[in-house]
Amino acid sequence: MKTQLRILTVAVALCVGLFTASAADKDGHNHKVTPKGGRLLEKTEPHAEFVVEKDRSVTINFYNEEMKPVAATDQIVTVIADAKDGKAKLEFEKKGDTLVSKTKLPEGDGYNVVVQFKSKPDAKVQNLRFTLDMHTCGECKRAEYACVCDH
Numbered sequence: 001m002k003t004q005l006r007i008l009t010v011a012v013a014l015c016v017g018l019f020t021a022s023a024a025d026k027d028g029h030n031h032k033v034t035p036k037g038g039r040l041l042e043k044t045e046p047h048a049e050f051v052v053e054k055d056r057s058v059t060i061n062f063y064n065e066e067m068k069p070v071a072a073t074d075q076i077v078t079v080i081a082d083a084k085d086g087k088a089k090l091e092f093e094k095k096g097d098t099l100v101s102k103t104k105l106p107e108g109d110g111y112n113v114v115v116q117f118k119s120k121p122d123a124k125v126q127n128l129r130f131t132l133d134m135h136t137c138g139e140c141k142r143a144e145y146a147c148v149c150d151h
Contacts, residue, residue: 033148034051034063035049035061035067036049037143038051038052038059039130039145040063041115041128044117044126046063046070047062047063047064047067048060048061048075048077048117049061049062050079051146052134056104056107057100057101057103057104057105058092058105059099059100060092060098060100061097062097069097071097074119075118076092076117076120076121077099077116077117078090078115078116079092079101080114080116081105081106081111081112081113082112082113082114083108088103090103090104090105091103109133109135111131111132112130112131112132113129113131113132113145115128115129116128131145132145137149
C-alpha cells in the first residue's frame with residue numbers, strides 16, 4: 001500500500017511539473033532576457049534573438065551560451081508571418097554581424113510567426129513558432145512577443 005501511495009505521489013508531482021513547464025512555454029514567457037530586447041530562440045545554435053525594429057523590419061542577432069554576441073556566419077533564416085491579409089515571407093541578408101530582413105512584417109499583431117532557421121546551408125531546418133504580440137508588458141516593459149515575466 002505504501003509503495004502504491006509513493007508511486008501515485010511521484011506520478012502526480014511529475015504531471016504537475018510537466019503541466020507547469022508546458023504552460024509557461026505555451027505562453028511564450030519562459031525565456032532569457034536578451035541584450036536588444038527581442039525574443040531569444042534558445043533551441044538554435046548559436047542562440048538567435050528575434051527583434052522587431054521600429055520600422056517593422058526584423059533583425060536576428062546571435063549569442064553564445066554566456067549571452068556574448070557572436071557574428072552571423074552561414075546561418076539561413078526565413079520568417080513566415082501569417083497575418084490577417086495573408087502570409088508574408090521575409091528573407092534575410094547579412095549586415096555586419098547580424099541578419100536583417102529585406103522586407104518588413106505586415107501591419108498589426110496577434111498573428112502567428114514561423115522562424116525557419118538553419119545553422120548552416122546543409123543543416124536541417126528548425127521551425128520555431130510564436131505569436132507576434134507587440135503590446136508592451138506592464139511588468140518587464142518589453143513587447144509581449146519578447147516578454148520574460150512569469151505571468
